[in-house]
Amino acid sequence: MSGSVIAVDLGATSGRVVLATLADGRLSLTEAHRFSTAAHRTELGLQLDVMRLFDEIQAGIGKAVAAAPGPVSGLGIDSWGVDYGLVGADGLIGMPFNYRDDRTLRGRELVRAVVDQSELYGRVGIHDNPFNTINQLADDLAEGRLDDAEAFLLLPDLLGYLLTGRRYAERTNTSTGAMLDPGTRDWDWELIDRVGLPRRIFPELVDAGTVIGPIINGLAAGVPLVTVGSHDTASAVVGAPLTGPDDVFVSSGTWSLIGMELDRPIVTEEARLAALANEGGVDGTTRFLKNVMGMWILSEAMRTWEAEGRDVSLPDLLARAATITGVPRFDATDEALMAPGDMPARVARLVGDDPRMDDPAFFTRSVLESLADAYAATVEELAQFTGRRPTRIAVVGGGSQNALLNQLTADRTGMTVSAGPVEATAMGNALIQARAVGLTPHTLADLRSIVMASADLTTFTPASDKDAVLAEITALSNEFGADPLFTR
Numbered sequence: 381m382s383g384s385v386i387a388v389d390l391g392a393t394s395g396r397v398v399l400a401t402l403a404d405g406r407l408s409l410t411e412a413h414r415f416s417t418a419a420h421r422t423e424l425g426l427q428l429d430v431m432r433l434f435d436e437i438q439a440g441i442g443k444a445v446a447a448a449p450g451p452v453s454g455l456g457i458d459s460w461g462v463d464y465g466l467v468g469a470d471g472l473i474g475m476p477f478n479y480r481d482d483r484t485l486r487g488r489e490l491v492r493a494v495v496d497q498s499e500l501y502g503r504v505g506i507h508d509n510p511f512n513t514i515n516q517l518a519d520d521l522a523e524g525r526l527d528d529a530e531a532f533l534l535l536p537d538l539l540g541y542l543l544t545g546r547r548y549a550e551r552t553n554t555s556t557g558a559m560l561d562p563g564t565r566d567w568d569w570e571l572i573d574r575v576g577l578p579r580r581i582f583p584e585l586v587d588a589g590t591v592i593g594p595i596i597n598g599l600a601a602g603v604p605l606v607t608v609g610s611h612d613t614a615s616a617v618v619g620a621p622l623t624g625p626d627d628v629f630v631s632s633g634t635w636s637l638i639g640m641e642l643d644r645p646i647v648t649e650e651a652r653l654a655a656l657a658n659e660g661g662v663d664g665t666t667r668f669l670k671n672v673m674g675m676w677i678l679s680e681a682m683r684t685w686e687a688e689g690r691d692v693s694l695p696d697l698l699a700r701a702a703t704i705t706g707v708p709r710f711d712a713t714d715e716a717l718m719a720p721g722d723m724p725a726r727v728a729r730l731v732g733d734d735p736r737m738d739d740p741a742f743f744t745r746s747v748l749e750s751l752a753d754a755y756a757a758t759v760e761e762l763a764q765f766t767g768r769r770p771t772r773i774a775v776v777g778g779g780s781q782n783a784l785l786n787q788l789t790a791d792r793t794g795m796t797v798s799a800g801p802v803e804a805t806a807m808g809n810a811l812i813q814a815r816a817v818g819l820t821p822h823t824l825a826d827l828r829s830i831v832m833a834s835a836d837l838t839t840f841t842p843a844s845d846k847d848a849v850l851a852e853i854t855a856l857s858n859e860f861g862a863d864p865l866f867t868r
């Protein structure tokens with residue numbers, strides 16, 4: 381079957397509106413619009429100009445509708461997790477905060493005062509990140525910001541509300557906020573009551589793939605809004621070319637989310653101590669994963685260097701980093717790297733005094749080696765906790781274009797790395813809509829077959845394998861007296 385849908389995907393680096401057209405079992409994407417999603421520093425903290433995002437989305441929708449070969453069958457929205465807006469009788473109340481604002485640390489202390497980390501993990505299966513929605517709401521409560529609120533709506537649901545007038549909470553994104561029971565997939569009311577959050581602000585939960593209703597404004601008026609895996613990582617994993625349950629995914633964008641797809645959560649104390657989270661996935665799956673700081677470390681360092689007047693570009697840094705060895709490494713999951721600000725100084729604190737780190741290319745290599753270390757350590761933990769034997773890693777997102785990181789990942793883990801698609805999130809978003817409106821078959825494996833038929837994937841083989849092959853060839857050629865280097 382053929383048809384088109386519009387995927388709105390808000391990443392922490394950029395937002396995009398994508399027209400996705402399905403024909404002959406392949407999905408083709410046309411990027412209609414891309415815009416910055418950067419938060420703004422206001423007198424209250426780090427905040428999101430949601431109405432600007434809404435205007436950008438409407439502009440993108442106009443372009444996507446104009447580019448569509450026929451009628452558009454649906455529109456779905458995903459974004460980074462945990463952030464939300466408060467809605468009252470007159471609509472949006474104030475500007476939403478961004479999760480990198482340090483108010484989250486205050487909120488986390490408030491939550492910890494009523495439920496300890498071990499119990500919290502046992503209840504919701506989510507790592508105790510400062511930015512979790514529960515912590516942000518606890519801070520809002522303490523500051524009196526919930527007094528007039530009728531609902532809190534996570535960012536994709538808030539944008540959906542602005543497009544349709546309907547209030548709901550899509551489960552995949554909600555699950556990342558640490559207030560959902562991963563077993564029942566319902567709000568954990570006892571926890572919510574203990575933190576003192578008013579029950580009235582919790583919207584009705586809906587699954588990904590629910591047709592919410594017609595859009596009531598802009599150039600897509602009349603098009604059905606469909607919930608997708610509205611947590612960007614949920615959509616990225618739907619759009620990841622996973623070939624079976626033993627594959628590991630890395631959603632590599634601003635963050636690197638590394639994990640495996642499971643059919644049930646693993647909520648043990650050992651998993652908590654390993655900082656592994658059980659995020660709710662599409663079709664009742666669990667994304668068992670770890671948050672690694674990802675390319676944010678480098679992009680934030682580049683902002684510092686640019687502010688100092690240094691001329692840096694990502695292609696140049698990666699090319700120079702490829703020739704460097706012997707760099708120090710650091711813990712690429714360290715919370716000290718979360719906030720915006722002087723990244724080189726914070727990394728310097730982690731690696732100790734090393735003047736070579738002042739060279740951006742040397743710094744870049746250190747970041748990439750540290751990310752590869754974090755991936756390799758996490759793969760071992762995933763194998764240990766799941767009892768599976770992972771042999772292949774599917775890296776998707778903007779960071780999948782980083783060939784040096786892909787090769788380091790293959791080398792460090794000893795696993796084959798498949799890189800791409802870059803826009804796996806938009807693909808996953810579009811495929812869940814397409815399925816909901818009857819354009820595609822049903823299982824996640826079917827949807828991933830469409831991804832594999834549609835995307836160009838690049839494979840990276842571990843150096844250890846290449847070395848082994850070379851050694852074998854050399855041994856064989858020595859045996860037969862031939863030139864071991866095959867130079868004839």
Ligand code: ADP
Nearest residue numbers: 391392393394633634675679777778779781782
């Ligand atoms: P998000 O969805 O979080 O906004 P993206 O998936 O768009 O993020 O990925 C952004 C990251 O992709 C950048 O931080 C950058 O490191 C990486 N990236 C983008 N283009 C390239 C490229 N040509 N080569 C290597 N890395 C790239």
Ligand code: LRH
Nearest residue numbers: 392460461462612613635
């Ligand atoms: C990635 C992401 C990640 C969350 C973080 C807040 O964009 O959604 O999965 O943990 O942002």
